Amino acid sequence: MLETKHLTKKFGELQAVSDVNLSISRDGIHSIIGPNGAGKSTLFHLLTGYLKPTEGEIRYNEEDITGLAPRKIVRKGISRSFQIADLFEGLTVKENLQIATQALDEKRNAIWMSSDALTTTLEKTDQLMADLELSELSDVRADALSHGDQRKLEMGLALAVEPDLILLDEPTAGMGKQESVQMMNLIQRIVNDRDIKLILIEHDIEMVMQISDRITVLNRGEILAEGDPKEIQANERVQEAYIGTEGE
Amino acid sequence: MIHHISLAAFDVSTTQLVFLLLNGLALSMLYILIASGFAVIFGITDVLNFAHGIFYMLGAYLAFTVVDATGSFFVALILGPLVVAGLGIAVERLTLHHIYDRSPLYHVLITFGVLLIVTDVVELIWGTGTKFFPTPELLGGAIAIGPVIYPRYRIFTIGAGALIAFLTWALFRYSDFGLIVRAGAQDKQTVRLMGVNIGRYYTLIFGLGTFLAAIAGALAAPFLSVNPEMGNEALIIAFVVVAIGGLGSFGGSIVAGVIVGFVQTFTNTFASELSGFVLYGLLFGVLVLKPEGILGTYEIREQAAKLSYDETIKPVNLTDRRVMAVVGLLLIIPFVSRLPSVSQYGVGLIALMFVWGIFALSLDTVIGYTGLISFGHAAFYGIGSYAVALLTVNFTNSFVIALAVAILFAAAVAWLVGAISARLSGLYFAVVTFAVGQMLYQLALSWSSFTGGSNGFAIDHVMLFGIIDLSETFAFYYISLLLLVSLYYVTKRIMDSPFGLQLQAIRESERRAKFVGYDTNKAKRRIFAISGAIGGVAGALVTTRQTFTSPDSLYWIVSGDALFAVILGGVGTLFGPIIGGAVLIGLDQLLTIYFDQWRMILGFVLIVIVLFAPRGLVSFYYILEDALGNDRDADPTASAGSDADSINGDK
Ligand SMILES: Nc1ncnc2c1ncn2[C@@H]1O[C@H](COP(=O)(O)OP(=O)(O)OP(=O)(O)O)[C@@H](O)[C@H]1O
């Protein structure tokens, strides 16, 4: 479904992503792990057009999407969340999701009609709010939400554009253990129901091992290992890379 | 311009060339000093300091007074700038210091308020005439440099300028102070976590920036003249140099200072009729090719800098009934007061208030809804004005046609401005729009065969349907009211549309708007065209009424006033800015009868509003609603005043 060839991003001297060759299939959950600064977020930035690669190529369903603008990549069916929530802070939960959902409507640029006349958009918005268990907070401003609800809304914005492939950058960042588990259950449920391929960046190794079908380990921009959870757990190089970064 | 120089060089002697090169160098040094202070303040505190030119001017005037009192230029050169730096520090402490966490829009407005106040204070103390500033005795006369006899004072300027610029650079490069400040500019949070009181550094930086401006003013005084215009000239130089060099880049302002200094010196000599314009041509070229400036960079940060619009409020639910009630009242005013000259004046004044309502409304769609700080809206106002004037003089005096043309032109230019600056956001946007506005101003000034130059020109009475003379008070009153009410409903409808929602998304987070699939650049171009069209209507109306136009309609102060009006009324509410525009022009027209220095009062009002009632006059509407026990659509957070004590992280 998604492939990269020799994907590389340099920031000056620093190789944040270095010669990464990925081949990600349609099925199951694919996780990307690695210590801080390994280049995980940068990889997402490259895949979604936020940054242009220094070298290399990205193919999605056989099509070359390297260097396309974010909005074009979204239209191809790839959406993402950010590690630090990027919400429409001054607007309500409902407006946030309505904006994102409306982006699919062919009347999204209409000037001379009320936005509330796009009934399908409104219905989808309500449905999504319900799926995210945010309905009760519909009229609360995004910046007034609890951290956990902000993370949910962040994911909601990525889901609203009805992607085939979703990239979530640490969706449980900053959450307690129990809350994280709930969030992960919610994610799994939604992704299954809507038949969306998920690529996940996640710090909690235990959780990753439980839910992933495949795992890529990044270290200093390079792929250190790739395989199913068992293989990764047994991999000595992975264990080495993680020694000393314990407790982060 | 290189072209001009090389052609001319054939009949220019070596002597003249050396002379010109030295002149260019002297001017460059001044520009570097002016611009680097501006760049330092912006680069570190993110404040776009519109008062910068005024501090430069104050430096010159104070030096003048100190020389007068002590007879010593060198005392003046140190003392004057120190006093100004103290003033800068006081301004920062009393105002900006408390609102760093707010939208940069408010910082801009504070400095605009300071500009209004200090301009009038200078006028009160020193009058409006040009002051003769004697060349200090020690530095008088001339010395021989190769074949050239060159004024000693200018050599001194070159040396002193270079020395000060070098010391400033060294301060940032090598001192602990510089290290912390540079780190803070990169990442405020981390520096705070290290236990550094970054707020105190901001105060010092502001002091340093104003010091640089003032010392440039004091240095310039003996060879440029000391007059009330010099502040504006310096501000524009600061903008142009910094925009060319790269906003907030110290190195950029040095490179661009040299470029601009030399280009100006040579055009003044070989193509003086172009001198005003070349500067903007240069700027325009840079903006089109590399909008971030020669040495400027874009940094992609995880959380892109965005405007915080905590100060906005949800539009009040102005029911159609309420609007109609107000309009009904306005409709009968001219009849009730249909008596002699006094009421004629009143009706005319109210009509002018409608026009400024339209203008502020136009700006609110861009600032309040889209989060783009336009500091060049005078451009659209001026284009509307010139479109009507030129059309009336050359083709027809039909209002309908003139208005249509004004709208078309203003929209087209606005669309272009939107296209050029679409890649930019935040204050970069303000700088570019400012530059474009000033460019048009220069064009109107220089292209005098077409525009009448600085005096402008008078036009015929503009007629509606060939029978109604719109320069007549009552006709003008009704046409303005009609246009105001229609445009209010048109913009309201647009803001309620899917497109309007998209604009708000851009305001809140342009990055996220892109990542859900919107073409945000296209949206920006469109809203700019719409906003420009509405601004054009305002300009067209004013000219119709006054049967006259001049470059003043394009001057950047008009843009500043429009911003003022938007904040005064209540940003992002459409009808708030209408009230703001009306109140501002009303005050303006009334105060001017009683005081010469009335803009100083406006400056104070602006600062007070920004500090204590950032939601503008509209917040009183909520207070009123509350008082009447009707809290249906009252905003629970709309308590004015509490915003003044902000969290600076250093308390
Ligand atoms: N815009 C940028 N400019 C310069 N360097 C950058 C930029 N973005 C990231 N980096 C650097 O690239 C490296 C990879 O960063 P990245 O954010 O991709 O890591 P990560 O794996 O997501 O880490 P974390 O687990 O902390 O989120 C880091 O060393 C980081 O400092």
Ligand SMILES: [Mg+2]
């Ligand atoms: Mg990351």
